[in-house]
Amino acid sequence: MATFELTENLRSPSATTRAVVGILTLWQRDLLRFWRDRTRIAGGIAQPLLFLVIFGAGLSPWMGTLGGMPGGPDYVQFLYPGIIGMSVLFSSIFSAVSVVWDREFGFLKELLVAPIPRWAIVVGKALGGSTTSMLQGLLLLLLAPLIGVRLQLGTILLLIPLLFLLAFSLSSIGLVIAARMRSTEGFGLVMNFLVTPLLFLSGALYPLSNLPIWLTVLTRIDPVTYGIDAIRRVVLGSADVPQPVIDQLGVTLFGHPLNPLFDAAIVLVLGIFLIVLAARQFARPD
Amino acid sequence: MSIEVRDLVKRYGAITAVDGITFTVERGEFFGFLGPNGAGKTTTISVLCTLARPTTGTVRVAGFDVERMPHEVRQRIGIIFQDPSLDTQLTAWENLALHARVYGVPGTLWRPRATELLKMVELWDRRYSLVRTFSGGMKRRLEIVRGLLHSPEILFLDEPTLGLDPQTRRQIWAYLTELRRQIGVTLFLTTHYLEEAEQCDRVAIIDHGRIIALDAPERLKARVGRDIILLSTADNTRAAQELEQRFGLAPMVVDGVVRIEAERGDELIPQLVQHLTVAIKSVSLRRPSLDDVFLALTGRQMRDEDSSELDLMRERLRMRR
Numbered sequence: 001m002a003t004f005e006l007t008e009n010l011r012s013p014s015a016t017t018r019a020v021v022g023i024l025t026l027w028q029r030d031l032l033r034f035w036r037d038r039t040r041i042a043g044g045i046a047q048p049l050l051f052l053v054i055f056g057a058g059l060s061p062w063m064g065t066l067g068g069m070p071g072g073p074d075y076v077q078f079l080y081p082g083i084i085g086m087s088v089l090f091s092s093i094f095s096a097v098s099v100v101w102d103r104e105f106g107f108l109k110e111l112l113v114a115p116i117p118r119w120a121i122v123v124g125k126a127l128g129g130s131t132t133s134m135l136q137g138l139l140l141l142l143l144a145p146l147i148g149v150r151l152q153l154g155t156i157l158l159l160i161p162l163l164f165l166l167a168f169s170l171s172s173i174g175l176v177i178a179a180r181m182r183s184t185e186g187f188g189l190v191m192n193f194l195v196t197p198l199l200f201l202s203g204a205l206y207p208l209s210n211l212p213i214w215l216t217v218l219t220r221i222d223p224v225t226y227g228i229d230a231i232r233r234v235v236l237g238s239a240d241v242p243q244p245v246i247d248q249l250g251v252t253l254f255g256h257p258l259n260p261l262f263d264a265a266i267v268l269v270l271g272i273f274l275i276v277l278a279a280r281q282f283a284r285p286d
Numbered sequence: 287m288s289i290e291v292r293d294l295v296k297r298y299g300a301i302t303a304v305d306g307i308t309f310t311v312e313r314g315e316f317f318g319f320l321g322p323n324g325a326g327k328t329t330t331i332s333v334l335c336t337l338a339r340p341t342t343g344t345v346r347v348a349g350f351d352v353e354r355m356p357h358e359v360r361q362r363i364g365i366i367f368q369d370p371s372l373d374t375q376l377t378a379w380e381n382l383a384l385h386a387r388v389y390g391v392p393g394t395l396w397r398p399r400a401t402e403l404l405k406m407v408e409l410w411d412r413r414y415s416l417v418r419t420f421s422g423g424m425k426r427r428l429e430i431v432r433g434l435l436h437s438p439e440i441l442f443l444d445e446p447t448l449g450l451d452p453q454t455r456r457q458i459w460a461y462l463t464e465l466r467r468q469i470g471v472t473l474f475l476t477t478h479y480l481e482e483a484e485q486c487d488r489v490a491i492i493d494h495g496r497i498i499a500l501d502a503p504e505r506l507k508a509r510v511g512r513d514i515i516l517l518s519t520a521d522n523t524r525a526a527q528e529l530e531q532r533f534g535l536a537p538m539v540v541d542g543v544v545r546i547e548a549e550r551g552d553e554l555i556p557q558l559v560q561h562l563t564v565a566i567k568s569v570s571l572r573r574p575s576l577d578d579v580f581l582a583l584t585g586r587q588m589r590d591e592d593s594s595e596l597d598l599m600r601e602r603l604r605m606r607r
Contacts, residue, residue, distance in 0.1 A: 013390045018390075022388065106370075112337060113360055115360040116388055
């Protein structure tokens with residue numbers, strides 16, 4: 001029996017090795033694909049740019065300086081961090097939901113029969129999707145000079161983990177949904193009933209203060225709210241907007257202004273909860 | 287013993303996809319599952335490959351129980367799915383590298399093997415091309431290489447030539463035959479192409495989730511045994527009546543022709559031509575095929591079945607790729 005197990009171990013790697021290999025493989029695959037698909041990268045910049053240039057420029061003259069104090073940002077500057085968050089939102093949810101397509105007709109099938117645990121596939125996919133979505137978001141930082149936002153190196157280093165966390169949480173939401181979807185027909189529903197409300201309630205497009213109570217409650221339930229709040233506080237801080245103005249434009253919870261660290265903690269906790277949920281759902285064989 | 291299936295039942299809700307099948311596959315054997323769409327072939331392969339759990343029954347593949355030790359089974363099998371499962375955004379070589387990594391095959395082992403196999407299926411020159419640029423046949427060949435990369439004991443092929451043109455199909459089969467000769471791997475094939483099933487050592491004919499016959503193709507055909515005459519006449523119903531009453535035969539009208547089985551077809555045809563009062567448009571005589579075996583066992587022809595919605599969608603997808 002002992003010798004039998006010894007030869008078995010030689011042939012089959014341990015469960016941990018398998019899991020790590022599975023996670024790394026999927027992660028690397030997503031990065032490789034991201035790098036290959038330049039059109040997707042270009043498309044990922046085009047849409048946010050339209051939002052900023054047309055939507056932002058259209059509203060900006062009516063808004064003046066936001067925050068009710070000198071030193072406040074104009075509307076395009078306010079919108080800019082929100083649009084970065086929006087880009088992360090779109091790309092994470094769709095990279096995750098595309099797993100349905102992959103599972104039915106593609107490469108995921110090859111992985112589902114490979115000797116790696118299912119939860120590792122889910123985690124690898126979430127990490128891959130979040131990394132590429134983070135990169136999409138970071139690319140938008142190239143627009144900062146156009147918007148009149150000065151970015152310091154420290155800001156960028158701070159934004160990397162924030163974008164990643166937000167992307168990870170959102171990828172996990174996408175994976176939870178993908179686990180339950182059996183066909184690709186649900187993609188439109190996801191767009192209308194998940195992504196759009198998440199965006200509109202997130203504070204990406206307007207400050208979340210002085211709202212009717214029902215809207216205040218809904219915006220605080222939206223996890224994207226906290227991700228974008230963190231990004232906005234960091235970006236506006238870097239643009240030398242005074243702290244009272246940032247607090248004025250930022251999210252409050254029960255009357256207290258938040259800070260990037262607290263925002264990040266909320267997103268992190270939610271992300272961990274969702275990824276566990278997604279992994280459990282994917283782990284069930286038919 | 288490579289595969290051991292005992293009393294396997296697989297239900298999806300109220301639908302029984304596989305309804306109590308038992309069979310074994312020997313090491314090195316080329317075993318075929320033949321049946322119409324929806325007969326339970328893909329479901330069976332899903333259970334054997336640990337993608338679906340048996341509802342009841344036991345399944346051992348490569349010596350391991352599929353429910354209790356799925357990873358041990360997975361390590362020892364290769365699978366070629368109905369639909370391409372390559373990453374089309376990556377190159378052929380990258381697809382192979384990912385596979386080797388996931389199966390824990392070190393580079394010193396898989397690289398020479400990949401080189402040899404790619405050369406054999408004539409994809410070596412295209413190894414650094416994106417799979418997106420490959421034709422359906424090239425993708426299939428690459429999947430065969432990938433499926434064999436971790437030296438599996440058993441290679442599962444689920445309708446491996448579905449949607450390919452006849453020429454490509456023949457080519458794929460030439461490669462598979464060659465691979466089998468050189469590597470001696472156990473092959474488990476599902477198909478609804480008769481020509482493909484003919485090449486198997488043994489064939490299980492499956493219908494409505496049950497195995498209705500299991501034997502070597504030659505012996506299955508020997509069961510039907512007799513020559514088959516197909517008559518096309520001006521009035522098939524009347525011709526069938528006459529054949530039954532005056533010749534004591536058991537004619538069947540299938541697909542607009544009258545079908546008769548007879549011991550010596552060559553001797554019967556002149557008599558029919560002479561004595562039948564219904565005008566005959568054409569006559570043909572042939573030896574029984576596996577389709578005739580299916581017909582004899584079920585009263586239906588294998589190709590009658592309509593393609594399902596999913597099949598149609600798959601077809602469309604394939605065209606687009």
